[in-house]
Amino acid sequence: MENQAKTNAELLEENSILKQKIKQLQQLDTERKRAEFQKETALEALRETDSKYRNILENIQDGYFELDLAGNYTFVNETNCRFLGYTKEEVVGMNFRQHTDEENAEKLYQPYYELYRTGKPIESLEVESIRKDGTKVLNETSVSLIRNSEGKAIGFRGLSRDVTERRQMEEMVRRSEERYRTILDEMAEGYFEVDLAGNFTFANDADCRLLGYSREELIGTNYRSQAVQQDIEILHNAFSNIYKTGKSERSISYTAINKDGTTGIAEISAFPMHNKKKEIIGFRGIARDITLHKQADDEKRSLEERLNRAEKMEALGQLAGGVAHDLNNVLGVLTGYSELLLMEVPEGQRARNYVEKILNSTEKGAAIIQDLLTLARRGVTVSEVINLNSVVSGFLKTPVIEKIKDYHPRITFKMECDKNLLNVKGSPVHLEKTLMNLVSNAAESISAKGEVTIRTESRYLDKPISGYDKVKEGDYAVLTVSDTGMGIPIENREKIFEPFYTKKTMGRSGTGLGLAIVWGTVKDHNGYIDVQSEIDKGTTFSLYFPVTREELIEQQKKKPIELYMGSGECVLVVDDIAEQRDIASRLLTQLGYEVQVVASGEAAVEYLKGNKADILVLDMIMAPGIDGLETYQRALEVNPKQKAILVSGFSETDRVREAQKLGAGVYVKKPYVMEKIGVAIRDELNR
Numbered sequence: 060m061e062n063q064a065k066t067n068a069e070l071l072e073e074n075s076i077l078k079q080k081i082k083q084l085q086q087l088d089t090e091r092k093r094a095e096f097q098k099e100t101a102l103e104a105l106r107e108t109d110s111k112y113r114n115i116l117e118n119i120q121d122g123y124f125e126l127d128l129a130g131n132y133t134f135v136n137e138t139n140c141r142f143l144g145y146t147k148e149e150v151v152g153m154n155f156r157q158h159t160d161e162e163n164a165e166k167l168y169q170p171y172y173e174l175y176r177t178g179k180p181i182e183s184l185e186v187e188s189i190r191k192d193g194t195k196v197l198n199e200t201s202v203s204l205i206r207n208s209e210g211k212a213i214g215f216r217g218l219s220r221d222v223t224e225r226r227q228m229e230e231m232v233r234r235s236e237e238r239y240r241t242i243l244d245e246m247a248e249g250y251f252e253v254d255l256a257g258n259f260t261f262a263n264d265a266d267c268r269l270l271g272y273s274r275e276e277l278i279g280t281n282y283r284s285q286a287v288q289q290d291i292e293i294l295h296n297a298f299s300n301i302y303k304t305g306k307s308e309r310s311i312s313y314t315a316i317n318k319d320g321t322t323g324i325a326e327i328s329a330f331p332m333h334n335k336k337k338e339i340i341g342f343r344g345i346a347r348d349i350t351l352h353k354q355a356d357d358e359k360r361s362l363e364e365r366l367n368r369a370e371k372m373e374a375l376g377q378l379a380g381g382v383a384h385d386l387n388n389v390l391g392v393l394t395g396y397s398e399l400l401l402m403e404v405p406e407g408q409r410a411r412n413y414v415e416k417i418l419n420s421t422e423k424g425a426a427i428i429q430d431l432l433t434l435a436r437r438g439v440t441v442s443e444v445i446n447l448n449s450v451v452s453g454f455l456k457t458p459v460i461e462k463i464k465d466y467h468p469r470i471t472f473k474m475e476c477d478k479n480l481l482n483v484k485g486s487p488v489h490l491e492k493t494l495m496n497l498v499s500n501a502a503e504s505i506s507a508k509g510e511v512t513i514r515t516e517s518r519y520l521d522k523p524i525s526g527y528d529k530v531k532e533g534d535y536a537v538l539t540v541s542d543t544g545m546g547i548p549i550e551n552r553e554k555i556f557e558p559f560y561t562k563k564t565m566g567r568s569g570t571g572l573g574l575a576i577v578w579g580t581v582k583d584h585n586g587y588i589d590v591q592s593e594i595d596k597g598t599t600f601s602l603y604f605p606v607t608r609e610e611l612i613e614q615q616k617k618k619p620i621e622l623y624m625g626s627g628e629c630v631l632v633v634d635d636i637a638e639q640r641d642i643a644s645r646l647l648t649q650l651g652y653e654v655q656v657v658a659s660g661e662a663a664v665e666y667l668k669g670n671k672a673d674i675l676v677l678d679m680i681m682a683p684g685i686d687g688l689e690t691y692q693r694a695l696e697v698n699p700k701q702k703a704i705l706v707s708g709f710s711e712t713d714r715v716r717e718a719q720k721l722g723a724g725v726y727v728k729k730p731y732v733m734e735k736i737g738v739a740i741r742d743e744l745n746r
Contacts, residue, residue, distance in 0.1 A: 122198075122219040125205060128175070130155045133214065142198065142221050144191035158189050171202070175212060178204055185222070197223045249325075249346035252332065257281045257298065260341065269325060269348050271318035287314040287322065301331050302339055312349070323350040394421045395642030395731055402649065442484050444609045447515045447538050448476045450490045459495050467502045475514040481606040483536050485584045490538075493580045497540040497600050500574065504544025504598060514539040517606070526589030526601070527552075534606045535586075541599035547592040555590070577602075623737035625651035628744060631672035632656045633663040633690060634706075635681040642731055643676055650737050660690030667697045674744055675703035676736070677723070679715055688714040691723055702746075704739045706731075 122139030126132055135150045143150065143158055156164045163186045170181045180203040187195050202217035240263075243250045249266030253259055262270075262277050270277065270285050283291050290313035297308040307330045315325040329344035397418040404411040451474060454460060464472065494513070501511045516539075520532045547555060556578040581588050581602050592598040630652045632643045640656040647654045655672065657663045661684055663675065675694065679687035687705060694701045704724045705715055711726050719726070724743035727736055 122221075124217055124219065126155060126215045128212070128214055130171075139219055142196065142219060143188060149191075159186065160189060163187050171215065174202060174204060174215070178212075181217075196221055197226050249348075250343070251346060252341060252343045253282060254341040255302070255339070257283060266346050269323075269346055270315060276318070285316055287316060290314050297329060298342055301329055301342060305331055305339065307331070323348055324353045325349065392638035392642060393417065395638075395646065397421060398733060399642075399645050399649070442486065444482050444484055444607060444611050445487050445490070446480060446482050446611060447490070447536050447604070448480050450487055450494060451476060451513055451515060451538075453487070454491050454494050454498075457491075457495075460498070463499055463502050467505065469508045470502055470505055471510045472498075473510060473512045475512060477516040479517065480515050481517045481534065481536050482609065482611060483584070483604040484607045484609070485604065486580075489580045489583070493577045493602070494538065494540070496574065496577050501540050501542035501544065501598070504542050504546075506545065509543040512539075512541045514541070518603075524589070526587070526591070528587040528589065530587040530589065530603050535603040536606050538602045538604070539599060541597060543597040546594040546596055547590070547598055548594065552590060552592065556588075618734060618738060620650075620734075620737070623650065623734065623741040625740070627651065627653055628673040629653045629655065629671065630674055630676060630740065631663060631666060632676045633660060633681075633687075634676075634678040635659060635684075639678070639729070639731075643736070646731055646733050646736065647676075647740070650733065652740070660685040660687070660693070663690055664693045664697065667694055667701070671698075673702065674740055675701065676740070677703045677705055679705055679707040679712070679718075686714065688718045691718050691721060695721060702743055704736075704743050706736075
């Protein structure tokens with residue numbers, strides 16, 4: 060009984076333990092089911108997240124890929140598949156080296172190794188991939204590591220973008236820009252770009268050459284540093300107008316400063332530069348070096364002005380020359396008859412004094428005619444070696460300078476002469492008259508106290524200089540007269556050498572031919588004139604005379620009449636003016652010659668056909684009919700050894716020199732003076 064009861068007790072205990080185990084199992088089953096539910100829920104959430112993640116990756120525009128550490132694809136999105144030209148099934152499991160060439164595989168290896176070693180992501184790595192069809196594409200890739208839960212690197216993930224078209228466009232743009240830059244650099248004209256502040260942002264080779272800078276030196280500098288101060292405002296106003304109006308500005312001329320400090324004339328046309336918003340962000344333009352063009356224009360203008368002056372003076376000279384020729388014939392008659400009359404009137408008689416006064420008046424008249432001939436550039440007949448210092452010193456000893464000093468007591472006259480002054484060839488009389496006119500003008504220009512300076516110097520010009528004339532290079536003896544007077548206004552400077560143009564007091568200051576005579580004398584001496592003047596500060600006239608290396612010749616004394624008397628030789632006087640024929644006949648008869656006269660060249664030739672003449676006194680200008688040269692040519696046909704001397708109221712001409720080449724003797728200028736014509740005939744007969 061006791062054993063049965065224990066057994067029951069044990070059974071009850073066991074039953075209790077069993078119930079507890081069942082309960083525990085039930086609890087474990089519940090927990091398992093809960094855990095399984097939670098796991099299933101988590102897996103479902105993970106599947107949903109993964110689906111979203113995959114969906115996002117599939118729909119992004121960039122290619123996405125995952126690689127294991129060996130470089131095998133474990134995942135790719137559709138974009139990456141299209142990029143490579145494979146299906147997803149073909150790509151997964153493929154090694155990246157299968158769609159790259161050896162060069163690009165090597166290019167990828169090092170960055171991937173550095174990524175694995177350092178964990179630092181790869182950004183914007185460009186490589187060339189080979190598509191399934193064999194074509195090549197350029198992709199830009201960014202790659203990072205894939206790590207497990209323990210942080211260990213187990214692969215690579217990355218984004219890849221096809222930049223083939225973009226790079227092609229960039230290359231096209233680059234080539235286009237390169238062509239654009241090449242065209243700009245090969246342009247003969249300068250091209251530049253500046254920002255709104257005026258700083259250079261680009262300049263082509265031609266613009267750099269124009270300014271003398273390299274491109275590196277020019278970029279960043281401001282245009283103001285390449286323009287002279289007075290022209291900066293011109294450029295500033297031009298760019299301001301472009302900015303305000305949006306319109307271009309053309310043909311803007313300014314003086315540019317080169318790197319070496321020299322200057323030149325540049326001409327630019329400028330245009331606005333816009334950004335995408337159509338806002339003006341700077342200026343671009345074309346620049347040309349017009350220095351030579353400007354110089355050519357200035358030279359052309361100067362030549363035209365000088366030609367106009369020369370033509371005007373030539374026309375006035377022809378008028379003056381015609382008047383002088385007629386007056387010379389009249390004056391020659393007065394001079395000749397006065398000289399003859401003086402020989403017949405004994406000393407001490409009142410009539411002789413009258414004749415001497417007439418003769419003195421004719422000399423003054425001859426001086427006036429000489430002025431007209433100088434204006435006509437037909438007056439310089441003497442071309443001897445002289446020194447301008449002698450001309451200056453001689454003038455300072457004349458009554459003329461004393462008279463000028465008396466008129467202007469408050470003026471100081473100074474002389475600065477170069478002791479080593481080179482000689483020139485010319486006429487002392489004309490040069491002294493020129494100096495007199497310049498000094499007189501200088502004195503007249505000073506209304507109060509002042510100074511007139513006469514200066515001589517030797518000067519060598521190694522290049523031409525432009526003044527009133529363009530003075531050529533060479534050696535010159537320069538005669539300068541300067542004053543501290545009122546100066547010559549610019550508008551009057553072109554007219555100062557015209558006859559009768561004067562701002563002086565008429566009746567006190569001469570005939571109005573003064574500077575015209577200066578002009579004619581300088582031109583007759585093959586010289587040049589420069590005039591510098593400043594209002595209220597004074598004027599300087601510089602006369603440039605070509606030098607000669609010949610030595611001075613001592614002045615000959617007056618010859619005794621016995622040395623040029625005739626011995627009954629026959630002289631044929633050929634002149635179209637009756638009074639001139641009569642004067643010559645009387646003078647030569649007094650000298651002991653047998654004289655015959657004819658009124659034309661034709662008459663002279665006819666005379667020689669039937670008569671002999673030891674010598675001809677042949678006028679070079681006769682009208683109507685043949686002139687002196689043609690007369691002599693025909694006379695030589697009659698007598699090849701015919702002697703002759705040539706006479707005229709004008710200076711020596713080409714026709715005179717041509718007659719002398721044929722055998723004619725010296726040239727004698729009218730009016731007749733007994734010694735001059737007597738010596739000329741005697742020398743020719745003795746030759």
